[in-house]
Amino acid sequence: MFKAIVSASTLRDALDSVSVLVDECKIRLNEDELAIRAVDPANVGMVDLTLEAAAFESYEADGGVIGVNLNRLEDIAGMANSGDLVQLELDEETRKLHIQIDGLSYTLALIDPDSIRQEPDIPDLDLPAEIVVEGAQIGRGITAADMVSDHIRLRVDEAEEAFFIEAEGDTDDVDLRLDREDLIDLQAGPAESLFSLDYLKDMNKAIPKDAEVRVELGEEFPVKLHYEFGEGMGQVTYMLAPRIQSD
Amino acid sequence: MFKAIVSASTLRDALDSVSVLVDECKIRLNEDELAIRAVDPANVGMVDLTLEAAAFESYEADGGVIGVNLNRLEDIAGMANSGDLVQLELDEETRKLHIQIDGLSYTLALIDPDSIRQEPDIPDLDLPAEIVVEGAQIGRGITAADMVSDHIRLRVDEAEEAFFIEAEGDTDDVDLRLDREDLIDLQAGPAESLFSLDYLKDMNKAIPKDAEVRVELGEEFPVKLHYEFGEGMGQVTYMLAPRIQSD
Amino acid sequence: MFKAIVSASTLRDALDSVSVLVDECKIRLNEDELAIRAVDPANVGMVDLTLEAAAFESYEADGGVIGVNLNRLEDIAGMANSGDLVQLELDEETRKLHIQIDGLSYTLALIDPDSIRQEPDIPDLDLPAEIVVEGAQIGRGITAADMVSDHIRLRVDEAEEAFFIEAEGDTDDVDLRLDREDLIDLQAGPAESLFSLDYLKDMNKAIPKDAEVRVELGEEFPVKLHYEFGEGMGQVTYMLAPRIQSD
Structure with missing residues (x-):
């Protein structure tokens, strides 16, 4: 189960930070936050993103994982004005994400998370x-x-x-x-x-x-x-x- | 006979609405309005435009027809600032259109109207x-x-x-x-x-x-x-x- | 010896006026002015530029000549904001130009002036x-x-x-x-x-x-x-x- 409302600008900032490294990623829909970890195909750059439930207007999730095409999701978020709210709702049966922006509905086919590159472990390094x-x-x-x-x-x-x-x-x-x-x-x-x-x-x-x-x-x-x-x-x-x- | 003065922005709006479908068109210089009808080469999209004499600063015409290259005419109108007035005058003998914008004169060779695709009849459809x-x-x-x-x-x-x-x-x-x-x-x-x-x-x-x-x-x-x-x-x-x- | 400070916008205006004709040029670092003369490869267009010492915040020079890649120098000047000051200092030994803009240092390798096309003489023409x-x-x-x-x-x-x-x-x-x-x-x-x-x-x-x-x-x-x-x-x-x- 996943159902959330978030400002378009926050959503765009989140997506942009990951899409500079990878085209597809897994999104973890944890109870208290949305989380993404990804590594580029050459294993050189990694990103670890969390967006707390409090960053959303409303947020309900129970720990699922979805796979998304980031450019597609960015294009959709790009249809919104900065102040607009974006509604996200996962249809568990069809494995599609329903996205609504002020009368506009977009049904996004998700990617099988198992087909996406494994999430990296980002080590503690204790740098000087x-x-x-x-x-x-x-x-x-x-x-x-x-x-x-x-x-x-x-x-x-x-x-x-x-x-x-x-x-x-x-x-x-x-x-x-x-x-x-x-x-x-x-x-x-x-x-x-x-x-x-x-x-x-x-x-x-x-x-x-x-x-x-x-x-x-x-x-x-x-x-x-x-x-x-x-x-x-x-x-x-x-x-x-x-x-x-x-x- | 055709002699008219029109604001650059009105002229540009008129030309743009036709140039999205065709590169060349006939312009009917009717006594009380300028009129364009055109259909794209695939016969899928049509446009019917009228610009009343009252939309011009001054307008004199007696029902002639000219053929024009729309992109060329748009480029010329694009030289004007929005507030500028554009003077148009047809030279019947040379079949050229003289265009004047604040000291700038452009002599545009016209196209033989007979060489341009026939104007479509746009039907009444009485749609529900x-x-x-x-x-x-x-x-x-x-x-x-x-x-x-x-x-x-x-x-x-x-x-x-x-x-x-x-x-x-x-x-x-x-x-x-x-x-x-x-x-x-x-x-x-x-x-x-x-x-x-x-x-x-x-x-x-x-x-x-x-x-x-x-x-x-x-x-x-x-x-x-x-x-x-x-x-x-x-x-x-x-x-x-x-x-x-x-x- | 050459050491000068000049506003980024003045430097850019100077470089742009020459770079529209040539990619490389000699710059004469005269005691009272910086001077450039250049002719395009086809010998059709010439430029003669002088920038007086008074145009600089500070200016010290003793008549040397340097050869520069204009596009490179324009890119560097382009890093500055319009109000920024650009510091220029010639290292006579290494034949490099040190350029400083608000904490940013750029060391530019100069071009042997003898390898650059000769400066043209721009004639007095007494045109009517x-x-x-x-x-x-x-x-x-x-x-x-x-x-x-x-x-x-x-x-x-x-x-x-x-x-x-x-x-x-x-x-x-x-x-x-x-x-x-x-x-x-x-x-x-x-x-x-x-x-x-x-x-x-x-x-x-x-x-x-x-x-x-x-x-x-x-x-x-x-x-x-x-x-x-x-x-x-x-x-x-x-x-x-x-x-x-x-x-």
Whole structure:
């Protein structure tokens, strides 16, 4: 059983954060929250999303799992105006999801969850550095890095108390230096890792410019990016595997 | 003889409503109105447009017929700002149309009207149902239908007193239900017909979002869509042939 | 030695005016101004740009010459907001240009100036007619001409005291007539020349719509277009060779 009403903008934020990594996903309709975990086909980027029951206008669920085509669901949510409410109701017999937006009804065929890639376990990593920064700053660093390279280095300089977003191209280099006063918070620690820029660009598309993004970073370790949406009642964690640094 | 001055926005609205169906058309320069009738090459969609002399700043004509390339004429009208006036004057000898917009003169070679597809007769159909609805609602139904199918069903439910825009895809279905209170007016009657979505999408491009659209509908009959522009002094009627419904 | 700070918008205006003609150019870092001269590969269009030291927040230079990839430099300047300041500093040893924008550092590899096409000499022509006109009017004439032809004629009618922008197509003609009262200034003289529209379209992209453009014109002679940017402390002159007029 699943029956819920949610604002179109909250639904869209939730879907966008997952669709940047995968086309299809399982959605867990838990009693107290909707939850999605997914990993991209290359096993490089993962996403863990929860949207609490309180983020919905109304929410009833009993622990089922459905499989959805994310682009299709995004298109439907895209039909709504930001203020519109979206009604979702699962028909257990036909395995279809009924979606209603102000007189418009959409009957969405679901995907067999068993046909969808297994959900990843996102490990606790206890990383030595933590940076809290505006989404817009991360976007700035990514755009600049994209001018010169396919890779991006995230680095904390403990002595300088600064966070660096860096890229080295064949002829040109770029770095964005964010000092303690440019950041919302910084717990400095030994941290420097290289990542594929394509994945960070995709994740950045979903991160709101004004979000507080908590970045957990280590030395040649995966990075974790956390942010909230839906007035704090939705949480997204991205985890991205590092590239081996060639020196 | 033809000599007229009209606002750029009225001229553009007139041209757009025809150019969604055909590339070239005949324009009848009647004494009291400018009139266009055209049918698309597949004989599926027709348009009947009149723009009264009163819609012009000034209008003099004596019943001639000219043939025009609509895209070219739209490009020229597109050079004007919305508030600009467009002067049109036919040179009978050279068979060219002189167009003037604030210092800019364009001399447009006309097309031999005899080389243009014959104008259709748009029949009186006396259809059993009539729905008056905002252009924006029709657009909403078309956009939704386009997510699942190439066809769209328009239907009136007499018992429910509601107008439905519906589409059935291979796996997903969509319908927009507009009750009497969502409509400007409804004369219910037995009416349900299936149409090619492409034609309705094209017609919808020309229909202003805030226009009152009068929809005349029957059972497996053509649909007629009427709306006004140019402060009520321009009238457009589209007629679209139905698709055979496979049950 | 070169070290300067300039507003992002002034830098962008300067780069755009040159990049419409060439991909790479030499920049002369003179003591009292930054200067660029360039000619397109076909030797048809030339640009001469100067940006006075006073246009910069700070400016120190001693007469060096650097070679740059303009698109790359435009991309970097494009990272800044309009109000942002851009810091430029030449590293003489590595032959790299360090660019800083609010915490973002970009190290740009320069191009050997000797590998760049030689700078043109832009001749004094003492042309008989001079028209001063808003950039927007030139843009209007170019857009209209582009509907019918690949060439554009600029002409002054001494008797009518008017400036004409004209184009003749295979079937259609277009002309924009600007009388003395439509112009900022007019020194009439015998002047009529035909030009390649592509070049004027490119130059027009860089000319601000609200700029006062001084057009110097002769009979089958090159045209010169001058305008200012950066609050009058930047000057651009374009020179465009005429096409032979076939009568």
